[in-house]
Amino acid sequence: MAVATEIITAQDLLDSLGGIPPARVLMRPAPGTATETDLIAINQGKKVICELVDGVLVEKPMGIRESLLAAALIALIQRFADAHKLGFVTGEAGTMRVMPGLVRVPDVAFMAWGRVPGNRVPTQPIPDLSPDLAIEVLSVSNTKAEMERKIGEYFESGTTFVWLVDPKTRTITIHDRDESEARVYGGSDAIALNKVLPGFRFTLNELFDRLDAHGAANDADEERPSS
Numbered sequence: 001m002a003v004a005t006e007i008i009t010a011q012d013l014l015d016s017l018g019g020i021p022p023a024r025v026l027m028r029p030a031p032g033t034a035t036e037t038d039l040i041a042i043n044q045g046k047k048v049i050c051e052l053v054d055g056v057l058v059e060k061p062m063g064i065r066e067s068l069l070a071a072a073l074i075a076l077i078q079r080f081a082d083a084h085k086l087g088f089v090t091g092e093a094g095t096m097r098v099m100p101g102l103v104r105v106p107d108v109a110f111m112a113w114g115r116v117p118g119n120r121v122p123t124q125p126i127p128d129l130s131p132d133l134a135i136e137v138l139s140v141s142n143t144k145a146e147m148e149r150k151i152g153e154y155f156e157s158g159t160t161f162v163w164l165v166d167p168k169t170r171t172i173t174i175h176d177r178d179e180s181e182a183r184v185y186g187g188s189d190a191i192a193l194n195k196v197l198p199g200f201r202f203t204l205n206e207l208f209d210r211l212d213a214h215g216a217a218n219d220a221d222e223e224r225p226s227s
Contacts, residue, residue: 007032017058018146026050026057039095039103040125049093052103060105061139062092065167065211070107070137072210073165077110077133080200087112087132088121096129098157104150107165108135112196115158130158132196137165151175160196170208 007013013031014020025031026048029038032055039052050057062070070092078089090096090109098104109131113119122129134154136147151162155177164173171186176195185191185204192201 013056017053017056018149019143020058020146021141024059024061024141026059029057031056036097036103036126043093043095043105049105051105052101054101060092060107061141062107062137063139066107066137066139067092068210069165069167069207070135072207073108073135076202076207077108077197077200080197081110084199085113086197087116090131095126096131097126098130098153098159102153104134104153106131106134107137109133110196130154132159133161133163133193134159135163135165137167161193165207167208167211170204170211172204172207 007016010022013025014022017025026034026042029035034052034055034057036052039050039057042048042050042057049060049062051060052058074089074091081087081089088111090106090111092107093105094109095103095105096109103126109129110133111129112132115132116122116129117127131154134150136142136150138147147164154162155175160177162175164175165171166173169186171184172191173182173184174191175182188203188205190201190203194200
């Protein structure tokens with residue numbers, strides 16, 4: 001899908017992508033001309049992870065704290081899903097074609113077996129998938145308009161839940177396709193996912209306390225006896 005004809009200036013392009021910083025837009029290939037082949041080549045290079053939006057390669061920012069939270073959520077959800085044979089979880093390189101011309105890479109995504117073709121993990125580099133749950137861990141360069149666009153696209157593709165995890169405020173905003181208002185969870189709140197993961201539950205402290213984790217003092221750092 002090419003960039004819409006009403007996009008004339010660079011600012012028009014950035015606005016169409018949700019007002020993201022220019023540094024997140026790859027200029028080669030030229031915006032509006034990028035293909036899934038280009039996306040695969042970029043993502044397999046592992047220098048950056050990109051999404052393909054209207055023929056534009058858009059970099060997904062993710063730092064250490066964001067990656068840590070994503071990894072923790074993957075572990076929590078996959079452990080439960082495996083125990084109950086419910087589905088599988090992908091991480092920050094899990095590329096999926098959610099609609100024609102639109103390839104997204106949610107930081108965490110859960111797919112129930114019943115909605116996966118053949119009830120098997122896809123083998124294609126970019127499978128046609130709409131996750132039951134899509135989780136985005138917010139980074140500094142994410143904008144409100146960008147995330148609103150993503151939420152709308154996920155829901156249009158068939159996703160049930162979209163979570164926005166904010167490391168700064170230590171909150172999770174849950175968007176439910178069947179509800180008009182999002183819900184914000186923080187502090188010691190607990191989250192359950194009975195619609196897509198019946199019985200799954202965890203507390204926000206269980207997740208965000210990982211940001212304060214530290215190791216024990218090294219033996220080399222302990223006080224040495226004086227000579």
